[in-house]
Amino acid sequence: MAVPPWLLLTFTFFLTITTTHSTPSDDVVLLLTKIKPSLQGPTQNRILSSWNTSVPLCQWQGLKSVFTNGTQLICTPSSSPNWSDLSLSKNPALHLLSLQLPSANLSGNLPPELRDLSNLQSLYLSFNSIMGSIPLELGYSSSLQDIHFSYNLLNGSVPVSVWNLCDNNKLVSFRVHGNLLSGSIPKPGLPNASCANLTVLDFGRNLFTGVKRV
Ligand SMILES: *[C@@H]1O[C@H](CO)[C@@H](O)[C@H](O)[C@H]1NC(C)=O
Ligand SMILES: *[C@@H]1O[C@H](CO)[C@@H](O)[C@H](O)[C@H]1NC(C)=O
Numbered sequence: 001m002a003v004p005p006w007l008l009l010t011f012t013f014f015l016t017i018t019t020t021h022s023t024p025s026d027d028v029v030l031l032l033t034k035i036k037p038s039l040q041g042p043t044q045n046r047i048l049s050s051w052n053t054s055v056p057l058c059q060w061q062g063l064k065s066v067f068t069n070g071t072q073l074i075c076t077p078s079s080s081p082n083w084s085d086l087s088l089s090k091n092p093a094l095h096l097l098s099l100q101l102p103s104a105n106l107s108g109n110l111p112p113e114l115r116d117l118s119n120l121q122s123l124y125l126s127f128n129s130i131m132g133s134i135p136l137e138l139g140y141s142s143s144l145q146d147i148h149f150s151y152n153l154l155n156g157s158v159p160v161s162v163w164n165l166c167d168n169n170k171l172v173s174f175r176v177h178g179n180l181l182s183g184s185i186p187k188p189g190l191p192n193a194s195c196a197n198l199t200v201l202d203f204g205r206n207l208f209t210g211v212k213r214v
């Protein structure tokens, strides 16, 4: 059976389109489809509205990125080519290194997909109105070192899985001061977790049981 020429043409055209427009980086897809909607909550957030593929990645607020080869993306404002480079968000080698949105008026929840940001080292989300629980998935993140959730409205118990972050001595700081967390403060689950690099652990001003309130 002969293939009609118009079909071949359509097919070739389709292939050309899909190969010239590379897909966005996995982390960018997560940021736009999961993390932004979850963190911002029911209303649009002014700061998070900068996370938009029609805005160059360097102008997305609160992010630091690194390439698979270890080079950090430098975003010097205005004059540098990186600042206005619209193709950066489509670079599959780009990974999120840190998410820094303190005092950003966030009123949503912590999305479990934070775990899937393979190179994410720090999460600075203090002084917001983030509600709900700390997802246990966070403890399975491959590179998280610094977690700052102080002064939010987080409730429920702290998942024991956070101590997994002590494996390979990654965890450096964990701050949840000033939330509505309850239950008991979890004990390290792994007998050999040394947490050798842990320097700051702040569980203060929550609703934990077995802790004297001052
Ligand atoms: C991204 O920005 C464009 C142009 O400002 C706007 O029309 C669009 O609605 C924005 N998309 C999202 C998802 O916010
Ligand atoms: C790493 O990759 C980025 C983006 O592809 C590139 O700009 C940079 O020059 C590379 N660095 C090294 C040391 O190869």
Ligand SMILES: *[C@@H]1O[C@H](CO)[C@@H](O)[C@H](O)[C@H]1NC(C)=O
Binding pocket: 071, 072, 073, 074, 075, 076, 080, 081, 082
């Ligand atoms: C642009 O980013 C690359 C890494 O991708 C970095 O090596 C370079 O210094 C940056 N350029 C400027 C002018 O900031």
Ligand SMILES: *[C@@H]1O[C@H](CO)[C@@H](O)[C@H](O)[C@H]1NC(C)=O
Binding pocket: 043, 046, 105, 107
């Ligand atoms: C903070 O968010 C609330 C809605 O949750 C909104 O009414 C208020 O205008 C926002 N404030 C700022 C400074 O963006």
Ligand SMILES: *[C@@H]1O[C@H](CO)[C@@H](O)[C@H](O)[C@H]1NC(C)=O
Binding pocket: 131, 132, 133, 155, 156, 157
């Ligand atoms: C946490 O707060 C939410 C509302 O933000 C509520 O629905 C939920 O039941 C609370 N969970 C606990 C364990 O208190």
Ligand SMILES: *[C@@H]1O[C@H](CO)[C@@H](O)[C@H](O)[C@H]1NC(C)=O
Binding pocket: 168, 169, 170, 196, 197
């Ligand atoms: C732990 O801290 C030591 C000393 O500061 C450092 O050499 C090591 O790389 C750290 N480990 C990790 C996994 O960051």
Ligand SMILES: *[C@@H]1O[C@H](CO)[C@@H](O)[C@H](O)[C@H]1NC(C)=O
Binding pocket: 191, 192
């Ligand atoms: C924990 O450490 C002890 C003694 O150092 C060792 O015998 C044991 O196999 C370790 N357990 C695990 C799960 O690594």
